[in-house]
Amino acid sequence: MSRHRWELAVEMLIEWVIRLCGISAIIFVFGIFYFVFREGAGLLFSGRFSLAQFFTNIEWYPTSQSHVRYGGLALIVGTFSVTVLAMVIAVPFGLCAAIFVSEFCGPRLRETLKIIIELLAAIPSVVWGFVGLTLMNSVIISLFDTPIGLNVLNGGIILALMSVPIIVSIGEDALKAVPDTYREAALALGATRWQMVYRVLLPAAKNGLLAAVLLGVGRAVGETMAVLMATGHSVRIPTSALDPVRTLTATIAAELGESSVGSDHYQVLFIVGILLFSITFVVNLSADLIVRGIRGKA
Amino acid sequence: MATKKIEVTDLRIAYGAHEALKGASFDVYANEVLAIIGPAQSGKTSLLKALNRTLEFTAGAKAFGTVKLDGEDVSQIKNVSELRRRIGMVAPLPVGLPMTIYDNVAFAPRMAGMRGKEQLDELVEHCLRHAALWEEVKDRMDMLGTKLSGGQQQRLTIARALSHNPEVLCLDEFSIAIDPVTTMRIEEVLKELRSQLTIIMVTNLTQQAHRLADRTMFLWAGEIIELDRTDVIFSDKCANRKTYEYVNGIFG
Amino acid sequence: MSSMTGPSSQKPSAHFIKTDFVRKKERRELMAQAIFFVMAVLMIVPLVLIVSYLVYKALPILSLEFLFKVPTRGMRDGGIWPALLGTVYLVLISLVVATPIGVLAAVYLNEYARESWFTRIVNLAVVNLAGVPSIVHALFGLGAFVVFAGMGRSILAASLTLAIMTLPVIIASTKESLASVPRSFREACWNVGATRWQTIRHVVLPNSISGILTGVILQVSRSAGETAPIMFTGAVFYKAIQQGDVFAYGLLDQCMALSMHLFTLSTQVPDVPEALPYGTAVVLLVTVLSVNALSIIFRVYLRSHRKW
Numbered sequence: 001m002s003r004h005r006w007e008l009a010v011e012m013l014i015e016w017v018i019r020l021c022g023i024s025a026i027i028f029v030f031g032i033f034y035f036v037f038r039e040g041a042g043l044l045f046s047g048r049f050s051l052a053q054f055f056t057n058i059e060w061y062p063t064s065q066s067h068v069r070y071g072g073l074a075l076i077v078g079t080f081s082v083t084v085l086a087m088v089i090a091v092p093f094g095l096c097a098a099i100f101v102s103e104f105c106g107p108r109l110r111e112t113l114k115i116i117i118e119l120l121a122a123i124p125s126v127v128w129g130f131v132g133l134t135l136m137n138s139v140i141i142s143l144f145d146t147p148i149g150l151n152v153l154n155g156g157i158i159l160a161l162m163s164v165p166i167i168v169s170i171g172e173d174a175l176k177a178v179p180d181t182y183r184e185a186a187l188a189l190g191a192t193r194w195q196m197v198y199r200v201l202l203p204a205a206k207n208g209l210l211a212a213v214l215l216g217v218g219r220a221v222g223e224t225m226a227v228l229m230a231t232g233h234s235v236r237i238p239t240s241a242l243d244p245v246r247t248l249t250a251t252i253a254a255e256l257g258e259s260s261v262g263s264d265h266y267q268v269l270f271i272v273g274i275l276l277f278s279i280t281f282v283v284n285l286s287a288d289l290i291v292r293g294i295r296g297k298a
Numbered sequence: 299m300a301t302k303k304i305e306v307t308d309l310r311i312a313y314g315a316h317e318a319l320k321g322a323s324f325d326v327y328a329n330e331v332l333a334i335i336g337p338a339q340s341g342k343t344s345l346l347k348a349l350n351r352t353l354e355f356t357a358g359a360k361a362f363g364t365v366k367l368d369g370e371d372v373s374q375i376k377n378v379s380e381l382r383r384r385i386g387m388v389a390p391l392p393v394g395l396p397m398t399i400y401d402n403v404a405f406a407p408r409m410a411g412m413r414g415k416e417q418l419d420e421l422v423e424h425c426l427r428h429a430a431l432w433e434e435v436k437d438r439m440d441m442l443g444t445k446l447s448g449g450q451q452q453r454l455t456i457a458r459a460l461s462h463n464p465e466v467l468c469l470d471e472f473s474i475a476i477d478p479v480t481t482m483r484i485e486e487v488l489k490e491l492r493s494q495l496t497i498i499m500v501t502n503l504t505q506q507a508h509r510l511a512d513r514t515m516f517l518w519a520g521e522i523i524e525l526d527r528t529d530v531i532f533s534d535k536c537a538n539r540k541t542y543e544y545v546n547g548i549f550g
Numbered sequence: 551m552s553s554m555t556g557p558s559s560q561k562p563s564a565h566f567i568k569t570d571f572v573r574k575k576e577r578r579e580l581m582a583q584a585i586f587f588v589m590a591v592l593m594i595v596p597l598v599l600i601v602s603y604l605v606y607k608a609l610p611i612l613s614l615e616f617l618f619k620v621p622t623r624g625m626r627d628g629g630i631w632p633a634l635l636g637t638v639y640l641v642l643i644s645l646v647v648a649t650p651i652g653v654l655a656a657v658y659l660n661e662y663a664r665e666s667w668f669t670r671i672v673n674l675a676v677v678n679l680a681g682v683p684s685i686v687h688a689l690f691g692l693g694a695f696v697v698f699a700g701m702g703r704s705i706l707a708a709s710l711t712l713a714i715m716t717l718p719v720i721i722a723s724t725k726e727s728l729a730s731v732p733r734s735f736r737e738a739c740w741n742v743g744a745t746r747w748q749t750i751r752h753v754v755l756p757n758s759i760s761g762i763l764t765g766v767i768l769q770v771s772r773s774a775g776e777t778a779p780i781m782f783t784g785a786v787f788y789k790a791i792q793q794g795d796v797f798a799y800g801l802l803d804q805c806m807a808l809s810m811h812l813f814t815l816s817t818q819v820p821d822v823p824e825a826l827p828y829g830t831a832v833v834l835l836v837t838v839l840s841v842n843a844l845s846i847i848f849r850v851y852l853r854s855h856r857k858w
Contacts, residue, residue: 118842130831
């Protein structure tokens, strides 16, 4: 009944391959950071680029012959404004929908809604961008009587629609994680469902819901095609929701094709990439820590 | 008595800070039936898992001390699969693997490299007959093992444990999830098997130990309270008051 | 609305007199339920609205011919064949790369890794990989595959970038389905002397194949829709190929892609007939949504055909 020696050797090999694949995620995350950093490092550490200027100056003239400026403030504010608007819309919708799906609806409706959420999440970002460019654009023009409808509002609404599915599904998970005994105890004491949700569930699930919101923020900050197509194309600090802006992601997408590999312009776009990577890394890390926090206690 | 099949010396099992077994030393003789009785959480299952080294799959579990099988320290055995094939193990809850009945029984020999169709057919029939399941399933060998009834699945598990021709058969509370009639049938099976192999059975039914075992060990809170001939344990001549109280249902 | 049966909808018994407090409480309950219901249902609206709007606008152009013709007159006429084919190439190659790595990574995380700080870091890396913005993946693909590895802008470089990007999708769904295989099956295998890998190969993987396939399908949908990661690594605005030619692209060629084509038509080419980008959008959307629907149907079917 003894097996061949080579069979055992093959098995050992397979186990090593499995281990290697297991740590592939770590390798890739480091790889991403390394290669993005590598391409941007040349300019980052040369005298021609200053971080202080990048974070405080609004002049973004990366291709100018005589007046090169790498002021990223307008881009950062652009990303920030669109993200904030998106969250203002998406968070109440997302959380309410999560509460409804998890607490107020029957199993059949729940399954249907979850499928719809899944499909909503599956719509490609370029299609969202296209919707922003066409449908939302004309809606905004006719509603607000502006000459062009590609602006913070447009991008914010599109991003909100894109972030809602994440907030709903993660939020629902967080609510599901609250033990049923809590619900039963509250209802047994004569609370209505709303009281139960408001006084018992929300406090109990607040970490998970916060994580859901953070992941929504992560998605909004990192989204590229939709904001590239829907927010208009001007590097400036917006004064109202009807001003066009340009985000960090859109800047890379719009300019990388025109820059030649290795040039200062090319490198500064990688520096923007490092910034984006860092932002989303911090956001995802904190979301994860918050979620693990609950598990640690439970 | 006969030769020592298994020698356990100062076996300690710890799950993190919690010590499940606090230094057990005992021998198991060839071809005897040893029953291990004791209340829940007394370390019985951990003890069995240490014998065939499946404890290694439990996160955080550590075993100290030595277990010898035929005089050979099991922790030094390179081919762990070989060791596990020498010790058959039946878990408390019946587990039919999600494959056909035939494949369930042929699984272990196939994993060990047996390929011949006739050889396998013969072995499958032999094991199923031994486990008193053959007559019930011989016409539906293609059925999923998971679709059998609980009692049938437990006999299937025993057939699977016999399929790798073990020298020792360990049963961990095998009757916990099956009806009394099936339990009696399996007990009959065990009585037939005792001439061929060594049996260690963990049970919380003291009467089962009384019916089947040559010797009985009383384990309580990770310590061996008493190990003696079954007729001694179940008499009023047992050495420890706790044993008497436990087997007579005064505590437990 | 019949499913919303809160305590308030039950008839109070005859001797139960409603105080103002109770009335207020019940009013609030009803209001809350209504608000939540509306918020949830509002999510259906954009999906229906967007799909029907796009389809309506694309109707004049949608036909089988549209799929199999090449673009003509500077992309102002004709079909989308090169883009469709390019997307198929990109998706298939990234699938071939990502599936084995993703499945084995999930096997490692679920079957081998113990609870430790290291495992936690691996899990964290998976979560973070999923959260990296698509444009940063594009930068990575450009820096690592196109420039460093010397692949140039090519299908290969773009597919590898997509593969890494979609890896978390398959890891997550495989892990979930591996975890749904009861531990007792594994223990039964170990007890009869099967090694860890034999157990995985013969019992765990065959019984979680449904979840793995669901992950693969989701990965298809995800990589078919992505634009940013392929923009600078291999996808181009226009590439001339023969109509209906299935083997038009080589591994190191650049290619067109549906998502990229939509972007191109709607922002880069002036005077495009309106129906053309809408048609492209509908083809892309329908592809992605039907692949997703397939995974949902598949999941429901397999859930009702479990072996235990």
